[in-house]
Amino acid sequence: NAGVTQTPKFRVLKTGQSMTLLCAQDMNHEYMYWYRQDPGMGLRLIHYSVGEGTTAKGEVPDGYNVSRLKKQNFLLGLESAAPSQTSVYFCATQTGEAYNEQFFGPGTRLTVL
Amino acid sequence: GQNIDQPTEMTATEGAIVQINCTYQTSGFNGLFWYQQHAGEAPTFLSYNVLDGLEEKGRFSSFLSRSKGYSYLLLKELQMKDSASYLCAVRDKDYQLIWGAGTKLIIKP
Numbered sequence: 001n002a003g004v005t006q007t008p009k010f011r012v013l014k015t016g017q018s019m020t021l022l023c024a025q026d027m028n029h030e031y032m033y034w035y036r037q038d039p040g041m042g043l044r045l046i047h048y049s050v051g052e053g054t055t056a057k058g059e060v061p062d063g064y065n066v067s068r069l070k071k072q073n074f075l076l077g078l079e080s081a082a083p084s085q086t087s088v089y090f091c092a093t094q095t096g097e098a099y100n101e102q103f104f105g106p107g108t109r110l111t112v113l
Numbered sequence: 114g115q116n117i118d119q120p121t122e123m124t125a126t127e128g129a130i131v132q133i134n135c136t137y138q139t140s141g142f143n144g145l146f147w148y149q150q151h152a153g154e155a156p157t158f159l160s161y162n163v164l165d166g167l168e169e170k171g172r173f174s175s176f177l178s179r180s181k182g183y184s185y186l187l188l189k190e191l192q193m194k195d196s197a198s199y200l201c202a203v204r205d206k207d208y209q210l211i212w213g214a215g216t217k218l219i220i221k222p
Binding site: 040041042043044045048058090099101102103104105106107 | 117121144146154155156157158161163200202209210211212213214215
């Protein structure tokens with residue numbers, strides 16, 4: 001089992017370009033999350049999904065969009081990238097129970113010039 | 114607002130014991146998690162506390178006091194591979210995880 005995978009691992013964009021980050025899981029988890037991690041700060045939630053076809057905003061949703069058309073995939077889109085979006089992006093999954101931990105993908109390191 | 118505080122960095126010696134503290138102020142409480150994150154890698158789950166007291170898992174233990182908004186992670190018999198960042202996270206009333214900035218632990222021989 002692959003667990004949680006993210007594509008791509010690294011990407012460099014120019015300001016104004018768009019891109020989509022893909023998160024895929026084979027754990028059959030209902031909940032999926034997109035976080036960003038910046039130096040000196042905790043993980044910050046961008047968007048999340050509690051099931052196929054659902055999405056919701058997290059703490060820092062501006063500039064990002066998401067879709068969950070299939071249970072196993074959660075896509076994060078940047079429509080017009082800005083240097084402030086330079087970060088490491090992590091996808092995480094979780095079963096529906098509140099006491100369960102989140103499982104993280106390996107991360108995508110994005111640089112916006 | 115919601116806030117989780119941890120020391121930024123700690124240094125310890127191989128074979129010793131270290132305690133990493135975490136204090137929190139959140140909207141509600143539905144459990145506290147500790148994760149380990151090696152440089153350049155994803156966080157991985159270490160422990161979960163929802164009731165007051167100590168949870169032990171091998172060399173790692175985690176303690177929670179809900180009345181004090183306080184937790185600590187205790188690492189015994191430190192090994193070089195324990196050099197990593199340790200993240201404290203609290204599940205709030207909406208069942209979202211609020212994350213601390215992490216404590217970078219440096220182990221010296």
